[in-house]
Amino acid sequence: MDVTVNKPACVGAGQCALVAGELFDQDDDGIVIMLKPTIGPSDEATVRRAATLCPARAIRIAE
Numbered sequence: 001m002d003v004t005v006n007k008p009a010c011v012g013a014g015q016c017a018l019v020a021g022e023l024f025d026q027d028d029d030g031i032v033i034m035l036k037p038t039i040g041p042s043d044e045a046t047v048r049r050a051a052t053l054c055p056a057r058a059i060r061i062a063e
């Protein structure tokens with residue numbers, strides 16, 4: 001799984017950090033930060049949940 005975040009699209013809603021705080025954080029402006037450079041199998045379900053909840057569709061998943 002290849003995960004990228006589209007920072008310009010991020011609106012700082014914080015859903016990703018809320019449901020996947022070990023994978024996503026927000027900077028001082030509320031913009032998403034990825035905390036892990038690679039996503040392992042054990043994190044895939046959590047990433048999918050965060051991507052689904054992101055109102056800006058700023059979390060992109062490539063299989």
Ligand code: SF4
Nearest residue numbers: 010011013014016054
């Ligand atoms: S849920 Fe989406 S819009 Fe909100 S901080 Fe995360 S990436 Fe940005």
